[in-house]
Amino acid sequence: MPLAYPPFKSCPCGSGRSYGHCCGPLHAGQAATTPEALMRSRYAAYALGDSAYVQRTWHPDTRPATLDLRDGTRYLGLRVHGAQGDEVTFTAQLRLPDGERYALRERSRFTQVGGQWVYVDGDTPDA
Numbered sequence: 001m002p003l004a005y006p007p008f009k010s011c012p013c014g015s016g017r018s019y020g021h022c023c024g025p026l027h028a029g030q031a032a033t034t035p036e037a038l039m040r041s042r043y044a045a046y047a048l049g050d051s052a053y054v055q056r057t058w059h060p061d062t063r064p065a066t067l068d069l070r071d072g073t074r075y076l077g078l079r080v081h082g083a084q085g086d087e088v089t090f091t092a093q094l095r096l097p098d099g100e101r102y103a104l105r106e107r108s109r110f111t112q113v114g115g116q117w118v119y120v121d122g123d124t125p126d127a
């Protein structure tokens, strides 16, 4: 397990709900019911340094062999713009290891493997 995040604190994904009623159960093994729920839980896992969760919710064909989330990047906030079908568009506010702020805008694609949503890949949507 990565660091324990208090279930009563507001969820890192910015949903406004407590972690215990948002991404916490997914990190503990519950299946995500929608691509957006999975996307939010993956963002929260990045924010919490839970690389194992990020890895296991990544499609086997596109998943990196190793993933180090302890490079010093800070995850400052998430905004989901829309979810349609198997795609979710969002902006994540990051602070890079060199201190620079960066807004990562991505349209992510998801699919189901064995009945579980997984992340496939993403691109930068047209502004």
Ligand SMILES: [Zn+2]
Binding pocket: 011, 012, 013, 014, 015, 019, 022, 023, 024, 040, 041, 044
């Ligand atoms: Zn959440």
